[in-house]
Amino acid sequence: MSQPDWDKNAVTQVIDSLKDIPGAMLPILHGIQDTLGYIPKGCVPMIANALNVSRAEVHGVITFYHYYRDTPPGKHTIHLCRAESCQSMNGIELETHAKAKLGIDYHETTSDGDFSLEPVYCLGNCGCSPAISIDGEVYGRVSPERFDEILDDVRAQA
């Protein structure tokens, strides 16, 4: 067996620290994704073992929830809101612009590895539509021009 290209010890630590709480599955998955940025497929048997469930069950949970991913994300993850309030404020124009600017579609990562783009259905910022979030920080009233400025800002911070 070849060594995985992800930190197995970190995953073991997350699992060990959470496996005994009631309903441990989602906290463990969050813990792994928070640590590694994604949930490598190789974690599935480890989680299944620790929680005494089948690998199919773990796989089923991971794939049910939109937030979990099984591939590494870009350096920054952009969540772009597709919901009604943002649509009412030119959100579709923003969506088209963002995809063109980044050269990717939803669920993809730019070739330089800087940005992943994910759709989201509401960020609770509907009073300041259209909204996006980058690495958990929300931005409101995002015009295509402001989108470009925010991207430059985020790149500069890195």
Added chain:
Amino acid sequence: MSIKVFVPRDSSALSLGAEKTAKAVAAEAAKRDVDINLVRNGSRGLFWLEPLVEVETPKGRVAFGPVTPRDVPGLFDADFLNGGSHALSQGLTEEIEYLKRQERLTNARVGITDPVSLEDYLAHDGYRGLQNALKMSPAEIVKQVTDSGLRGRGGAAFPTGIKWNTVLNAQGGQKYIVCNADEGDSGTFSDRMIMEDDPFVLIEGMTIAGLAVGATKGYIYLRVEYPHAHKNLNAAIAAAEQAGYLGANICCSGKAFDLEVRLGAGAYVCGEETSLLESLEGKRGLVRFKPPLPAIQGLFGKPTVINNVISLASVPIILDKGGDYYKNFGMGRSRGTLPIQLAGNIKRPGLIEKAFGITLRELLYDYGGGTASGRPIKAVQVGGPLGSFVPESQFDTPLDYEAFAANWAVLGHGGVVVFDDTADMAKMARYAMEFCAIESCGKCTPCRIGSTRGVEVMDKIIGNVDRAKNIALLRDLSDVMLNSSLCALGGMTPYPVLSALNHFPGDFGVE
């Protein structure tokens, strides 16, 4: 003496640059050697004025907004720290019409206090409800909530007191309080504001619920899209534990209540209560059959109160001032207040907590000031992605559960999303079907398959393929989804679809 300056930390304010504004205010004060006490409060919910900076003066808090870092030196020049006049001055915050005409019961402290300061919470009437509840029997607490007329604010509007009474009388050892904080309904943000801007009120409400039904453990199931709420809730829970408001011996009463936040993972359907319970148990969020009701067999098979954030956050004021006080607001069978979230294409978006009975027209024009684009309002969607589109002819309907139901519309969680006349309602109907297809849990066929067929049929209607036939098919499909879906996701997706078709047939190519 240092002057108190408030710059919000609410995510909507942050989304418009409040962090940079706060830093600029602090830096400018340091530069000028002025002693200020910078408080990071919640948002007042006047989003067109965010970032809204407030200064405490002997006359009261004076507001300035929207304040960008560029405005900060000018504000200091104008002596804004002593309420000096400036182009951005909005006068006394409490006198701003939009706020002044509200009835803020649940949101009494939102925007006023530092959200994670227990001291601030106590200084603004916090934990008075709990102190009263500790002197009552469980049945007396439930009676207050029943008398208040409070109905579930998550959307289903089920009487909260009846739910609590069922759990109180249920046998089963361990009982749970679960807060549905999966605010997935687009166009809504009042749960987020409570959790970010006054988390203690939710903690207090859940603690009272625990005392009322004999539950010792509570979970807040929070959507992962709300990281600031997560941070503030955890900070507030830690502070409450430290001060003995949570834990093994609440306020030395001998009663125990523990609280934990659990994160969702981006599944809309987990806002449905039984799906949420499955998710909390660590499973796929598949909707459960009812019965058994969660009140009898809920989380881990035990009796469970599951309530929305706003329902639980309304409990402290009910226990503080009594069920009758709360009941005296509102109309008909809709008692108390509703935090309305005015969003979308609107000039003055924000949080408006009002007694039931206000009309959409008052909200949209008196408060909202019409569209942001300056064009006529075409429709509003009330109650999230499963709510009907309401046309101008129904804008005089009062906000009341029954009045909305009579128009085949819903109030839901109180979100109002405004569209101007450029909106294409056929596209909105297609989106509603698409959203249902993306978010369906897949357990029942009408929702799982119906939504995908719905997108296809909408594509044909929009593409002018056999239009008359496909519109008949859309109605037929909607009928199946409405009447045979397991939960509201499939069962209410026809609300936006058919309301769009019925009120705006022209957009569907129907004469």
